[in-house]
Amino acid sequence: MVFIFRSLCAAKQIKRPRSYLRSKFIDSVRLHVKGGTGGTGLPKYGGLGGQGGCVYCCGNENASLQNILSLYRGKTVSAGHGEDSRKTKIVGNPGADLKLEVPLGVTVYREDGKELGTIDKEDETIILARGGPGGNKENNFLGHFGQIHHVRLDLKLIADIGLVGFPNAGKSSLLKAISRAKPRIASYPFTTIKPNKGIILFDDHRQISIADLPGLIEGAHVNIGLGHKFLKHVERTKLLLFIADVQGFQLSPKHPLRSCLETVLLLNKELELYNPDLLEKPAILAVNKMDLEGTQETYNKLVDSYEKIDEIIHDMPEEIRPNKIISFTDIISISALKDKESIQKLKTTLRRRLDEYAEENNPHIIEPKQLLKKSRVVLREKGPKVT
Numbered sequence: 009m010v011f012i013f014r015s016l017c018a019a020k021q022i023k024r025p026r027s028y029l030r031s032k033f034i035d036s037v038r039l040h041v042k043g044g045t046g047g048t049g050l051p052k053y054g055g056l057g058g059q060g061g062c063v064y065c066c067g068n069e070n071a072s073l074q075n076i077l078s079l080y081r082g083k084t085v086s087a088g089h090g091e092d093s094r095k096t097k098i099v100g101n102p103g104a105d106l107k108l109e110v111p112l113g114v115t116v117y118r119e120d121g122k123e124l125g126t127i128d129k130e131d132e133t134i135i136l137a138r139g140g141p142g143g144n145k146e147n148n149f150l151g152h153f154g155q156i157h158h159v160r161l162d163l164k165l166i167a168d169i170g171l172v173g174f175p176n177a178g179k180s181s182l183l184k185a186i187s188r189a190k191p192r193i194a195s196y197p198f199t200t201i202k203p204n205k206g207i208i209l210f211d212d213h214r215q216i217s218i219a220d221l222p223g224l225i226e227g228a229h230v231n232i233g234l235g236h237k238f239l240k241h242v243e244r245t246k247l248l249l250f251i252a253d254v255q256g257f258q259l260s261p262k263h264p265l266r267s268c269l270e271t272v273l274l275l276n277k278e279l280e281l282y283n284p285d286l287l288e289k290p291a292i293l294a295v296n297k298m299d300l301e302g303t304q305e306t307y308n309k310l311v312d313s314y315e316k317i318d319e320i321i322h323d324m325p326e327e328i329r330p331n332k333i334i335s336f337t338d339i340i341s342i343s344a345l346k347d348k349e350s351i352q353k354l355k356t357t358l359r360r361r362l363d364e365y366a367e368e369n370n371p372h373i374i375e376p377k378q379l380l381k382k383s384r385v386v387l388r389e390k391g392p393k394v395t
């Protein structure tokens with residue numbers, strides 16, 4: 009009997025997924041938060057009870073939602089109670105606040121769906137539950153309970169560039185070649201199971217962040233694979249970098265082999281089905297694995313097809329035809345593994361396009377010469393008049 013039990017356990021052990029598969033990326037956490045109760049006042053001497061502490065969250069680039077979950081799973085996150093007023097200490101001390109450090113990009117929602125705010129910068133703070141007021145004349149010297157809420161912390165990665173591609177296209181290889189990230193690379197699809205973020209460094213110390221979003225496959229909109237689970241992370245990126253294998257993509261032997269053009273159209277369609285607004289973002293297409301033989305011809309054909317895409321799209325089968333076609337600002341051929349020059353070219357293009365995007369979207373960024381001109385005009389209009 010014991011033998012059978014042990015062998016069953018052993019069998020179970022073998023079936024356990026590998027450690028990297030078990031290490032989950034957590035991008036949403038629910039918490040029960042409770043502000044501290046206010047301390048009791050002392051009516052005889054007019055003594056005031058201390059205010060209850062607050063629970064709040066604060067932005068920290070190095071924090072993760074995993075940490076919060078491991079600390080507070082199944083527990084109530086409570087701040088300290090306010091101190092009662094005593095004869096020797098007529099004004100009670102306030103209760104201790106409780107600070108939760110959260111990664112940048114976290115949006116906080118209350119149980120009623122109300123959005124409390126988003127943390128985009130280091131040290132930005134949102135109060136999750138306020139402490140109750142301490143006892144005073146107005147409340148008959150009885151301290152009040154603090155607020156109690158169920159809140160959801162929802163993380164959307166903040167990265168300048170979102171890397172979008174089907175499995176095995178070479179996303180991890182590109183991320184490794186272009187940035188300092190060390191993603192897992194293997195010759196079989198679905199190696200990447202959680203988003204990876206890397207930083208592209210330039211010689212003049214400019215840094216651009218890039219996020220690799222796994223799990224996107226043909227049919228993700230009907231929840232095949234990881235579905236659209238990670239696509240929410242694309243929403244906050246400024247630019248989309250599509251990556252496609254020049255040889256095309258086949259999900260499994262049961263599925264049709266998609267050509268490179270079909271792959272890009274399918275990616276386009278999956279994004280459209282998730283959120284059509286994503287198609288408005290500037291996008292660049294990188295065609296990967298160009299070191300393989302006979303790929304130049306396929307690449308040339310793809311570029312030609314994209315030039316007259318509005319004409320040929322009607323001949324495409326409906327399952328791969330998007331309603332709106334993304335217009336790529338650039339189509340670049342690369343080899344993430346073997347051609348450093350192509351990666352450098354891609355890096356420069358990404359930077360140029362991001363700079364253009366910043367200029368268009370941030371009117372506060374202006375050239376020094378323009379700034380001087382502007383301030384002269386203001387001075388002439390509003391400055392002291394010389395008579």
Ligand SMILES: Nc1nc2c(ncn2[C@@H]2O[C@H](COP(=O)(O)OP(=O)(O)OP(=O)(O)O)[C@@H](O)[C@H]2O)c(=O)[nH]1
Binds near residue numbers: 181195198199201223
């Ligand atoms: N010949 C060639 N092979 C490449 C190139 N880039 C990536 N590969 C190979 O393609 C396979 C998949 O590469 P990954 O970087 O893991 O692809 P991925 O898109 O991250 O795959 P998932 O993790 O499944 O999403 C690996 O065997 C790589 O060695 C390239 O430029 N040339």
